[in-house]
Amino acid sequence: MTIYEVGPRDGLQNESAIVDVAVKAEFIRRLIDAGLSTVETTSFVHPKWVPQLADAAELLAGLDLPAGVRAPVLVPNERGIDRALEAGVREIAIFASATETFAAKNLNSTLDDQFAMFTPTVQRALGEGLAVRGYVSMCYGDPWEGDVPIDQVVKVGARLVELGCHELSLGDTIGVATPGQVRALIAAFGAAGVGVEKLAVHFHDTYGQALANTLTALREGVTTVDSSAGGLGGCPYAESATGNLATEDLLWQLDGLGIETGVDLEKLVSTSGWMATQLGKPSASRVVQALAG
Template identity: 75%
Template structure:
């Protein structure tokens, strides 16, 4: 059954005119989605996954990561994948880099866009980055400055923005302070991560208000929600109402975080698209083709997709 066969309107008026007219979907399935798989996914499957997602109409596909293979063995094939990648016109293929060595590998592979991964909390910075909340910036500064000198745009991921499994709730002003430093360092965009999926819409509003107060324009922000407590769509809606127009999601709801055991899958791209369609917000993706792609990938992984929309439409 196709998406248009169940009575969903093509467009619906946005309530109060407060929502963006268009949202950029930042697809993280090929990187964040697959990095937490227990089995290594063959590079041929990853390449087909990326090409299928490109043909769906998604504008940004985060392709892989140059984290050391010891830490994320599922993405040890980054160079091979990028060498075999069929880049389609109009599609961006950023990659994640952890440090200068990762940047060296990314530059050698000819990437045009990278992302760095920072922490909003002390404990997660120590456990994930072997650094501290403030000292992590000494690691990022040469990566960002070198990338920008090469004409490469840099995104800054900020993890644990709403809750940390060791520290608990994270103060909104702390998130704003760390996020502002990433942007001041030269990151073009800041993605706010709910790494363990504990955020609620009220927290999202509070963090975005704190960033407003810190002088961070909403045009520089993206959101990245996990669905541990079933709040990812509600949190996304709260961000949209605030004016955020870039949303990270993962086809089929794949993913987690290899350094946070309580993290479950990302917001499913299909669930996001269904909501955006119902709100009349443009996004450019073909929902039926997206569902078919996630159904195909679920078959490759040997388990059903956790996305509710995939299950409803792909049966």
């Protein structure tokens, strides 16, 4: 079971406050000290679009990561690959859309043309020996288009695998998925030849379904779950969204299922409480609220 921690990247990029680079570095160190072995640290998206992560190169230069810790970064294009290689990154992620409207709004592209943008980036990364993860956004619902057809999501994901992505993170970007939809999507990927071993899940908790959806995915054989310490990160496309699945809430569930993760819940709760203080707002994690309150 792999907890793919996204708080320092996906969490902080969706917070309104811009966090000092020293605080970000301390946050990452604390997450690793708590036992998290995969921490998505930052993004090389242009600072104009994500000012919260404009200090990516400075942050990575100041990190002294222990052996065995994976520290992927999000990379949008070939310029991002250049910056990632300069920073010594060995694992990247790219971000695709499952819908036309989100591709236009977020990538300034069409559903098909986004692959022309990704192809040289992925080929360059693979040529340099980097591992590449593919995010697929809007897998269950889109605020402009409504329900997203399963075959459309599978088509996008399968093309990312064909490009060379070793893993697909299926994103419930606006938090509308239900367990039945999760089961159906995983089955559809399997029928298309994309096995469950290549799938990860990424849930938002807008309707309070993130943990139920995660449990469903685990029962279907998924072994990688994205989550964010303290539930950091809202969703700019759904006003009522409460952000990412909180890592502490996920860990509480996994512990109850007898699944070993190697993560120290007490240290993680302490870290999220500390980060909440830095941001000047309470943690969204129910487990943090229960244990630290």
